[in-house]
Amino acid sequence: MAKILLSPLSWGLGHATRDMPIINLLIESGHEVGVAATGVAYTLLKREYPDLKFYRVEDYPSPYTRRGFSVARLLALFPLMYRNIIREHRAIDQIVKENGYDLVISDNRFGAFAKDVPSLFISHQIRFSTPGGFEAIEKATEAFNEFFHRNFDRVIIPDNPPGELSLSGKLGHAKRPGTIERAYYAGILSNIRKIDVDEDIDYLISISGPKETKRELQKVIMDQIDSLDGKKVLLMGDPESYYEEHLNGGVVVKSHASRIEMEKLLNRAKCVITRSGYTTIIELAELGGKKALLIPTPGQTEQEYLSRYYSEMGWFHSVDQRDLDLERDIAVAKEMAGLPAMPRSVENEKRLYEQVIRKSLSKG
Numbered sequence: 001m002a003k004i005l006l007s008p009l010s011w012g013l014g015h016a017t018r019d020m021p022i023i024n025l026l027i028e029s030g031h032e033v034g035v036a037a038t039g040v041a042y043t044l045l046k047r048e049y050p051d052l053k054f055y056r057v058e059d060y061p062s063p064y065t066r067r068g069f070s071v072a073r074l075l076a077l078f079p080l081m082y083r084n085i086i087r088e089h090r091a092i093d094q095i096v097k098e099n100g101y102d103l104v105i106s107d108n109r110f111g112a113f114a115k116d117v118p119s120l121f122i123s124h125q126i127r128f129s130t131p132g133g134f135e136a137i138e139k140a141t142e143a144f145n146e147f148f149h150r151n152f153d154r155v156i157i158p159d160n161p162p163g164e165l166s167l168s169g170k171l172g173h174a175k176r177p178g179t180i181e182r183a184y185y186a187g188i189l190s191n192i193r194k195i196d197v198d199e200d201i202d203y204l205i206s207i208s209g210p211k212e213t214k215r216e217l218q219k220v221i222m223d224q225i226d227s228l229d230g231k232k233v234l235l236m237g238d239p240e241s242y243y244e245e246h247l248n249g250g251v252v253v254k255s256h257a258s259r260i261e262m263e264k265l266l267n268r269a270k271c272v273i274t275r276s277g278y279t280t281i282i283e284l285a286e287l288g289g290k291k292a293l294l295i296p297t298p299g300q301t302e303q304e305y306l307s308r309y310y311s312e313m314g315w316f317h318s319v320d321q322r323d324l325d326l327e328r329d330i331a332v333a334k335e336m337a338g339l340p341a342m343p344r345s346v347e348n349e350k351r352l353y354e355q356v357i358r359k360s361l362s363k364g
Helices: 014-028 039-048 071-099 135-149 211-227 259-268 278-287 301-312 326-333 345-363
Strands: 003-008 032-037 053-056 103-107 119-122 154-157 183-185 201-206 232-235 244-247 251-254 269-274 291-294
Touching: 003 014, 003 071, 014 032, 014 039, 014 103, 014 119, 014 278, 014 345, 032 039, 032 071, 039 053, 053 071, 103 345, 119 345, 154 345, 183 345, 201 259, 211 232, 211 326, 232 259, 259 269, 259 278, 269 326, 278 301, 291 301, 291 326
Parallel strands: 003 032, 003 103, 032 053, 103 119, 119 154, 154 183, 201 232, 201 269, 232 251, 269 291
Antiparallel strands: 244 251
């Protein structure tokens, strides 16, 4: 069987977690998998797959600051990103040559491709969302992406095709020729699965984001949580700590949940209160019909756009954390439709393997 190198971006855990079903499928198909990563992506995948071969390859700084997305920072980063992409490509190319890999799968790392073997690129963000009034910059990010997409055989978009079931909205809508001719809409890809358990948690609350905004959301939640009746589980988004507290009023506070535990918690939850990160939305789509209240991370324009988009589609209620009124907003959230039915991850993974990965390997 083939040797496949997978390389996820380290801007948060979402890239690594959505690659886990692909890693599982590749291993189950008998392939040898290596991982080239850095930061939280390296840490998470190393913990989940300790027996795989790992390589540390740095990626590039994020355009997000403590105050959120910065257009000025994005523009200033373009030259630095270009240099880092070249450095990243050289590192990946060397790993492939020295270790005999047959295929490279990059998750949002523009330099993670090799000259002599097929390379695939995963991204739901074909276009960045910027604050209002910067349409020209959004189009410039499309051109930037297209330029690098040309180094890959296919661009795998973990979303349904543009239309009524699209989860990424304008972010995943390919419009540039170089991207369109490579685009493959894979549908949702999630390592969370629907399991047969009782829905015995009334509210699962996930608190995440940069430290300052996370601390602010934590305070708002804790001040208002007594207004909600029933069993409540709070995940504090602190993987470096290990604690669990049982408070009055049916409140359980946990520092962090492993992926296996997270799967059980999401399945048990009747309603989820969470940030509007794309990977989280895919997990909700996989479970089908869950009610959710979305609280986008302040300043993270992708989450803010997605929250607006889901509200307009009638799927989820969204509220700014500064305006959060748990009792009021939960009542609204429970009236929303939730995500519509769509093909599940297991079907999509098999189709992706047969239509893209296997075909790419046969070309190598």
